[in-house]
Amino acid sequence: MQTCVERWVCENIIKLLREENTVPFMVRYRKELINHMDADAVRDVQMNYESLCSLSKKTQSIIQTLNKDGVLSNELEWDLRSCRSADELDHVYSPYKKGSKLTKARRAKALGLEEAASALMDSPHTLDLSVCSCVKGLSTVEEVATGVENILADMIAKDPETLTYVKTLCERSSITIQSSVSKTALKEKEQEKFHLYFDFTCNVQRIQPHQTLAINRGESLKILSVKVNVPDRVKTDFTTWCINNRWRPKTFARGELIALIRNAVEDSFKRLILPFLTRSYRTKLTCAAEKESIAMFARNLRTILLVGPVRGCVIMGVDPGFRHGCKIAILSQTSQIQHTDVLYLHNSGFATRQKEAEKLRYLLLKHSCTKVVIGNGTACRETESFFSDLIARRFFHPLDVSYCITNEAGASIYSVSPEAVKEMPELDPNLRSAVSIGRRVQDPLAELVKIDPKHLGIGTYQHDVSSGALKASLDGVVQECVSFVGVDINICSEMLMRHVAGLSAGRARSIAEWREQKGPFINREQLKLVKGVGPKSYQQCAGFIRYCSNMKASCDQPAAPEEKPVAKKGKGKSTANVPPSFNPLDQTCIHPESYHVAQKFLALVGGSVDQIGSAGLRGCVESKVRASSVEDLASTLQTTPETLKLVIDGLTQPPGFDIRQSKDPADFKRGIVSMNDLRVGTVLTGRVDNTTLFGAFVDIGVGRSGLIHKSKITMDKLPVSQRRRSLALGPGERVEVRVLDVDTERGRISLDLIRVLQ
Numbered sequence: 001m002q003t004c005v006e007r008w009v010c011e012n013i014i015k016l017l018r019e020e021n022t023v024p025f026m027v028r029y030r031k032e033l034i035n036h037m038d039a040d041a042v043r044d045v046q047m048n049y050e051s052l053c054s055l056s057k058k059t060q061s062i063i064q065t066l067n068k069d070g071v072l073s074n075e076l077e078w079d080l081r082s083c084r085s086a087d088e089l090d091h092v093y094s095p096y097k098k099g100s101k102l103t104k105a106r107r108a109k110a111l112g113l114e115e116a117a118s119a120l121m122d123s124p125h126t127l128d129l130s131v132c133s134c135v136k137g138l139s140t141v142e143e144v145a146t147g148v149e150n151i152l153a154d155m156i157a158k159d160p161e162t163l164t165y166v167k168t169l170c171e172r173s174s175i176t177i178q179s180s181v182s183k184t185a186l187k188e189k190e191q192e193k194f195h196l197y198f199d200f201t202c203n204v205q206r207i208q209p210h211q212t213l214a215i216n217r218g219e220s221l222k223i224l225s226v227k228v229n230v231p232d233r234v235k236t237d238f239t240t241w242c243i244n245n246r247w248r249p250k251t252f253a254r255g256e257l258i259a260l261i262r263n264a265v266e267d268s269f270k271r272l273i274l275p276f277l278t279r280s281y282r283t284k285l286t287c288a289a290e291k292e293s294i295a296m297f298a299r300n301l302r303t304i305l306l307v308g309p310v311r312g313c314v315i316m317g318v319d320p321g322f323r324h325g326c327k328i329a330i331l332s333q334t335s336q337i338q339h340t341d342v343l344y345l346h347n348s349g350f351a352t353r354q355k356e357a358e359k360l361r362y363l364l365l366k367h368s369c370t371k372v373v374i375g376n377g378t379a380c381r382e383t384e385s386f387f388s389d390l391i392a393r394r395f396f397h398p399l400d401v402s403y404c405i406t407n408e409a410g411a412s413i414y415s416v417s418p419e420a421v422k423e424m425p426e427l428d429p430n431l432r433s434a435v436s437i438g439r440r441v442q443d444p445l446a447e448l449v450k451i452d453p454k455h456l457g458i459g460t461y462q463h464d465v466s467s468g469a470l471k472a473s474l475d476g477v478v479q480e481c482v483s484f485v486g487v488d489i490n491i492c493s494e495m496l497m498r499h500v501a502g503l504s505a506g507r508a509r510s511i512a513e514w515r516e517q518k519g520p521f522i523n524r525e526q527l528k529l530v531k532g533v534g535p536k537s538y539q540q541c542a543g544f545i546r547y548c549s550n551m552k553a554s555c556d557q558p559a560a561p562e563e564k565p566v567a568k569k570g571k572g573k574s575t576a577n578v579p580p581s582f583n584p585l586d587q588t589c590i591h592p593e594s595y596h597v598a599q600k601f602l603a604l605v606g607g608s609v610d611q612i613g614s615a616g617l618r619g620c621v622e623s624k625v626r627a628s629s630v631e632d633l634a635s636t637l638q639t640t641p642e643t644l645k646l647v648i649d650g651l652t653q654p655p656g657f658d659i660r661q662s663k664d665p666a667d668f669k670r671g672i673v674s675m676n677d678l679r680v681g682t683v684l685t686g687r688v689d690n691t692t693l694f695g696a697f698v699d700i701g702v703g704r705s706g707l708i709h710k711s712k713i714t715m716d717k718l719p720v721s722q723r724r725r726s727l728a729l730g731p732g733e734r735v736e737v738r739v740l741d742v743d744t745e746r747g748r749i750s751l752d753l754i755r756v757l758q
Contacts, residue, residue, distance in 0.1 A: 005045055009035045013045045022501035023476060024483035025540045029591050031642040039480045040298070043473065055086055062093050071096055082160040087283050091276050092158050105154030108147035111138055117151035120257065121249055145260055152247075152264035157272035162246055166273055167280075169234045175204045175281065176229045179215050185223045194218040204228070204281055209289035210693035213461040216286060228278040238273075239265050290465040293693060297459035297470065298477045300691055303730030304407075304458060305481040308665035309443045309658075314338070314369040317438020319408065319430065320383035322346050328360075329434035330367050335442050337424070338367055340431040345386050346379055353386075361396055370401050371668060375408030375437045381703045391670045402668035404441065405699070407689070409457030411436040414450055419495060441666045445485055449478055450495050458731060460692040483544040485659055486589070489527075490520040490547065502540025507532045521547065524586045525578045543591035547582070584609040588650030597639045598647045604637070613654045621652055664734055675702045675744060682739045685757065688729045696729040698737060698751060706749030708737065717753050729756070 005013075012033040016026050023046070027039050034042060059080055066072040066080075076092075083089040095103040108114075138144055156162055181198040185191045197215055218224035242265040249257070312333055319327040325342040332338050341363070343356045363369070374383050387403050390396065414420050415432035424432050439447040453474040454462055462470060482499040489497070489511065498508035510531045515521060524542050527533050533541075583595075590598050602608060605624045611617040624633070625648070634644040667687055686700035696713065697705040713729060729735065734757040741750040 005037070005041070006035065009033075009037070010045055010049075013042060014049055017046060017049065020536055020540075022479065022483075022540050024480050024501040024544065027480075028484070028589070028646070029543060029593075029643075032640050036642075039476070040295070043476050047469075047472075055083075055089065058086065059083065059089060062089070066093075066096055069096070069098075079158050079160065085280075087276075087280050088163065091279075095154070103154065104150035108150045111147055113138075113144065113147040114151055116144070117148045117155070120148060120152070120260075121247065149260055149264040149267060152261065153268035153272060156242065156247060156265060156268040157276070159246070162242070163273075163276075165241060165246070166234070166238050166269075166277070169237055170230065170277065173231050173234050175231075176201050177204055177207060177212075177215070177226065177281070177285065178229055179218065179224045179226045182222055182225045190221060191223050194223050197224055201229075204285060207285065208693065209292040210460065212285045212289035213293060213464045213693075216289075217461070217464050226282075228281050230274060230277060235266075235269055238269055289461075289693075290469065293459065293461050293465050294470050294473045296691060296693055297453075297462060298473045300458040300731050301453050301456070301474055301477050302481060303688075303732045304456070305445050305448055305478065306485070306660050306663055307444045307732045308660045308663040309445075310371065310441050310665045311443075313371050314367050315371045315373055315438045315442055316364065316369050317434045317436070317441075318372060318374045318383060319411065319434040319437055320375055320377060320379035322379050322382075324430070326379070326383055327430045327434040328363075329431060329438055330363060330369055331435065331438045331442060335439050335446075337427075337435060339363060340427060340434065342430075346382050357386075357390060357395065360390075364396055364399055364401060368399070370399050371441075372401060372403040373438050373441045373666070374403055374405050375411065375433070376405050377408050380405060384703075388671055402670050404666045404668045406437060406441055406666060407457060408433070408437050410448075410451035410455035411440075413452075413455050417450075419450055423493075445481060445660070446493065446496050449482060449499055450493075453478065458690055486544050486546045488546045490515060500541050500544050502537045502542075502544075503533075507537060522580060523547065523578075523583050524592055525583075529578060539593070543589060545586075547586045584612050585650070587655060588612060588653070590647055590650035594639070594643055594647055597637055597643060598651065600637050601633070601644070601647055602651070604633070607651075612651055613657070618652045621648055664732065669701065675704055675742065675747070675749070678702060678739050678742045678749065680739055680741060683736065683754065684739065685734060685736050688731050688733045688735060690731055691729055696753075698735060700737065700749070700751075702749075704747050704749055706737065706739070706751040708735075708751045708753045712752050714753075718756055729753075 013026070016030060016033065021030070023039050023042050026034055026042055027037070037045075063072065063077055063080055066076065076096075079092050080089065083092060095106060102110075108117075138147070178201045179197045180200075181191075185198075194214065194217075197211075197218055200211075200215070202211065215224060215226055219226050239262065243258070243262055247261060247265060249261070314333060315331050317329045317331065321327065325344040326346075327340070327342055329340045330338040341359075343360060345353060345356055348356075372387060374380060374387070384403065384405065387401075391401055391403075411433040412429075414436055415429040420429075420432050420436075424435065427435070436447060436450075448456065454470070478499050479501055482496060483501040487496055487500055494508050494512045497503060497511060498505045500508075503511075507530070510533070511527070514530050521527070524545055524547070527542065527545065528538055585592075585595050585598055599609075605617075605620040607617045607620050628636075630644055630648075631641050634641045637644065664687075684700045686698040686706070689697045689699045689705045691697070693710075695707050695709045697707055699705050708729070736754040736757055737751040738754055739749065740752050741748075743749075
């Protein structure tokens with residue numbers, strides 16, 4: 001497994017992982033050790049390392065099992081330890097698995113022909129010496145020859161050098177994967193979804209990830225038949241190489257023995273190596289497709305989690321519906337529930353709709369609410385039309401009301417979850433959905449972490465990939481986003497807190513209980529007093545924990561003596577020397593391990609901790625950095641340039657700095673445009689809804705998302721700062737597009753990407 005990462009970086013990452021460091025901690029606070037790699041790249045190394053550890057562990061387990069069964073030989077152990085993938089390991093081990101059918105080679109070995117087969121390669125001789133007329137399988141020279149051929153075929157198929165050579169031949173050849181309609185396909189209801197693959201052939205080097213996953217799904221549904229085509233030339237070249245090189249007898253052999261070896265080589269290729277190559281290619285293609293699909297899912301998740309929050313305004317969340325009405329929830333500027341209700345805006349008479357509209361106007365005026373968030377589920381278009389019509393008539397005057405459409409995926413699932421019941425015990429599940437819809441625009445990160453990422457509707461083929469690998473990747477992205485944004489330990493939810501690097505559900509619960517019993521935390525050091533937060537946990541989470549700025553005012557009051565844990569004999573929470581005072585550095589991204597560097601740097605520039613984030617301090621810092629480079633200053637302060645840069649960022653960023661400030665929040669609008677209004681060539685702006693392995697879906701405000709095919713997403717259309725390893729756009733990104741085609745009957749819109757808007 002190759003990572004294309006320098007050896008020293010890999011060694012450092014592995015060392016850090018063994019020391020139980022989290023990816024967010026490494027990416028932010030150990031930059032110099034990981035060569036400034038981003039979180040995705042570090043997770044790639046982590047995944048490969050864990051795969052190799054798993055392979056090593058599996059190999060050792062198989063060796064122990066075979067040794068216990070008494071079938072382990074030096075040659076077999078060497079073959080097992082030479083395997084470089086789980087596929088190769090299974091190939092070598094499969095004949096020895098308990099319960100597996102006794103192979104031809106093992107039956108021949110049981111007859112005592114292994115020594116004759118080995119001797120044939122060293123000093124060719126006649127096979128009549130092994131004939132034993134009273135034993136079935138040895139009664140004639142022909143039977144002996146067949147047994148020896150089977151043993152040789154097995155030896156050839158498991159030889160590492162031989163497998164390497166045949167793989168090299170395949171790499172130089174045109175290997176194709178072919179799918180066709182199966183005999184049982186006519187009975188399947190979903191067969192039309194796979195019509196593109198009823199007569200499909202593609203080179204394995206050029207097949208796209210989504211095509212691989214589609215073929216796999218069609219095969220699992222028994223709609224498609226799939227095979228890998230290896231050219232005959234590979235077999236010819238392989239046979240020639242084996243006979244003339246690797247499996248050539250060391251001394252002169254008669255014609256019939258050479259023929260026996262040729263038969264063994266050809267049998268080995270057809271019966272053992274070709275199926276192995278087929279499995280190997282299918283596995284390799286599937287792994288690559290799964291990896292890309294998971295990476296796409298992870299990129300989409302990161303983008304929607306880091307969408308800019310809509311702060312400082314009251315919001316109405318609307319879960320639209322027909323028969324059961326539109327559920328609404330009015331949320332305060334701090335996301336507190338002000339009012340919930342059900343309005344019947346559709347499938348009712350004019351008088352009823354007018355009455356509901358008056359009620360809606362009353363609620364918006366009463367709570368000074370000007371922002372409406374509509375879920376994109378059932379009745380979304382009709383609800384949008386209802387609001388758009390009222391806004392056009394200035395029905396809500398003097399309020400300037402606007403609305404946006406948001407993805408409501410997962411809201412209904414969350415509404416009946418134990419977490420939702422605990423958070424909103426008095427509310428009906430349908431009203432909880434409206435609350436969730438509103439909050440996911442107010443603070444997307446805080447709300448969406450409550451929902452399993454798989455339910456957010458942001459990926460493709462998620463049910464066709466490894467659930468374990470998908471969960472690990474998505475959990476890592478959630479932890480990364482929550483940690484890099486940071487959490488205010490005194491007001492964040494327990495659900496949000498558990499995703500901070502170094503914390504867990506249990507530790508988050510302990511922290512929540514601690515603040516309920518003893519009041520708000522005053523500084524980061526107090527975390528050391530919480531049950532379950534040991535030195536390593538504290539090291540990992542401390543830099544991502546924040547304390548609100550008004551804590552200083554509360555700390556100016558005489559503080560009660562801090563309760564300290566009583567020291568116990570043996571295991572138990574050790575006594576920690578925690579000062580009961582507020583530290584302004586706790587509001588920054590600076591890690592406590594670097595506070596001494598921050599203090600020395602402040603002294604160097606003539607500033608103080610009370611000036612953190614002020615324009616005056618920023619001016620002093622910029623002046624000092626201009627006069628002397630960061631590298632020289634780092635040397636003076638006896639620290640690394642990376643640490644000093646982080647300290648400078650922490651000291652100069654304004655109070656309450658949020659990395660999401662550079663991200664666009666949800667788009668609010670006042671009018672509606674129909675799909676019928678679109679014309680080919682029209683230039684529009686929109687926001688990416690979702691990205692897939694074949695393109696990006698963009699919301700252009702007409703009720704249907706248009707598709708930018710991946711062939712239209714080229715490097716020259718992306719800003720230099722956003723040119724990334726994958727050209728996939730991310731959800732939430734604003735783009736300028738041109739309409740290529742409008743198919744109103746099928747509800748499809750084809751778009752061309754013009755540029756990504758900054």
